[in-house]
Amino acid sequence: MxxxxxxxxxxxxxxxxxxxxxxxxxxxxxxxxxxxxxxxxxxxxxxxxxxxxxxxxxxxxxxxxxxxxxxxxxxxxxxxxxxxxxxxxxxxxxxxxxxxxxxxxxxxxxxxxxxxxxxxxxxxxxxxxxxxxxxxxxxxxxxxxxxxxxxxxxxxxxxxxxxxxxxxxxxxxxxxxxxxxxxxxxxxxxxxxxxxxxxxxxxxxxxxVIGLLREHSGPAGPGADAEVEVEAAGVRLEGHLTVPEGALGTVVFAHGSGSGRHSPRNVRVAGALNGAGLGTLLFDLLTEEEGDDRGLVFDIRLLAERLRGAAEWLRARPEAAHLPTGYFGASTGAAAALVAAADAPSGTAAVVSRGGRPDLAGARLAEVRAPTLLIVGGADTAVLDLNRRAQEEIACESALEVVPGSGHLFEEPGALDRVAELAADWFVRHLRPGAEA
Known part of the structure; x- marks a missing residue:
């Protein structure tokens, strides 16, 4: 026409x-x-x-x-x-x-x-x-x-x-x-x-295109948003660091088995934390070669060492040196986060677990001193029971939040948004200046 x-x-x-x-x-x-x-x-x-x-x-x-x-x-x-x-x-x-x-x-x-x-x-x-x-x-x-x-x-x-x-x-x-x-x-x-x-x-x-983008570019602020190479426990691991200007604190993510820094669920939660004024570090706990070894995937002690090493690496960065640090763990990563918190109680301000296996932390649960939030799907009955038992072993401030009707991966409409909301509230409360660990 x-x-x-x-x-x-x-x-x-x-x-x-x-x-x-x-x-x-x-x-x-x-x-x-x-x-x-x-x-x-x-x-x-x-x-x-x-x-x-x-x-x-x-x-x-x-x-x-x-x-x-x-x-x-x-x-x-x-x-x-x-x-x-x-x-x-x-x-x-x-x-x-x-x-x-x-x-x-x-x-x-x-x-x-x-x-x-x-x-x-x-x-x-x-x-x-x-x-x-x-x-x-x-x-x-x-x-x-x-x-x-x-x-x-x-x-x-x-x-x-x-x-x-x-x-x-x-x-x-x-x-x-x-x-x-x-x-x-x-x-x-x-x-x-x-x-x-x-x-x-x-x-x-x-x-x-270059000219128009140049018009909108301002002077770089003190924040960060970049691909990074994390040095942790003697290895170099790929990661992504985001620290908003004026951040309240930083959260290091520990992914579950078979996942990594590109996990869409963790990326989504990290985005919500950034929006709440929190920095985030998403990184691979294992190298590409190590990821094929199922034994390493469930080696909680190794994962905890690397998680703690990543937190130390982060605190040495100028963007985050002055900020309190928390851990967000999913599945087996939750156990690693809790063990890392037990290993370094003074350096951990808070822990959040999403669909986690805190039971895999074993006797170390009783040594955790960081306020801990356990988030579990209501339909994930086996893991919910494990989290209830684990909470009884945690001697410090803790809470268990159940997302009604949600399964292990929080794929139901609105379920992951609820996880992000709960996590952001917990971290903001415990990582803000003057909060008690």
């Missing part, structure tokens, strides 16, 4: 109008950060960020194309080590882990190259604990926008709003599953291409 009516003069015009709509509607009223898809989404995001008074950054995502049929997405990757897979495509085409990793290595190299080019060496602005407003200049199929929303969520955003000036109705409806809110100024039924709705749809250049 031929037509002459254009909805927007250019991306600048579209961004101003989209930003005003968001400011008026209140969809992004919780500490928003605008994450624009480069390149075309950045001029739009630039104006949206101005209208909202929010920081602007890019959200770098890359599709993982099926080998030999690259147009078919096996998943997507984002910064911070995020990888999202389409299990149906991976299983349906029998893609092995080696082939998957080869594609990811190639795409991650390009992702990191482009992110470094655009940011000029500035650190990524984390959406953890904030509302991520994902912005593009339009949505046609929705595949890139879907990946961006999922990556923002995996990076710890507590709310994801997809905002575009124009989009295909079918694609927008499908994206409602990936964003908490989809805001679109116009969704014409006769949609064919994004560019048809702009009078000027000239290609956005790398130089333009």
């Amino acid at each position: 031929a037509f002459t009516q254009r909805a927007f003069d250019d991306r600048d015009d579209a961004g101003r109008r989209l930003g005003r709509r968001l400011a008026r509607g209140g969809e992004a009223d919780k500490e928003p950060i605008v994450l624009a898809l480069p390149r075309g989404g950045v001029p739009v995001g630039h104006r949206v960020a101005e209208e909202l008074g929010a920081p602007l950054d890019i959200i770098a995502v890359r599709k993982l194309g099926l080998p030999g049929h690259e147009e078919l997405a096996m998943g997507a990757i984002g910064e911070g080590g995020v990888r999202i897979l389409n299990d149906e495509v991976v299983r349906g085409h029998a893609v092995g882990e080696e082939a998957l990793q080869a594609v990811e290595r190639s795409e991650r190299a390009e992702l990191e190259r482009r992110a470094a080019l655009f940011r000029e060496g500035r650190p990524r602005t984390s959406p953890a604990g904030r509302t991520a407003v994902v912005v593009d200049d339009g949505v046609a199929t929705g595949s890139t926008a879907r990946a961006a929303c999922r990556v923002a969520r995996a990076q710890g955003a507590v709310r994801v709003v997809l905002a575009v000036p124009v989009g295909a109705p079918t694609a927008l409806r499908s994206l409602a599953r990936d964003a908490d809110e989809v805001v679109c100024l116009t969704a014409p039924e006769w949609f064919q291409a994004v560019g048809e709705w702009y009078a000027d749809f000239a290609q956005t250049t790398d130089e333009e």
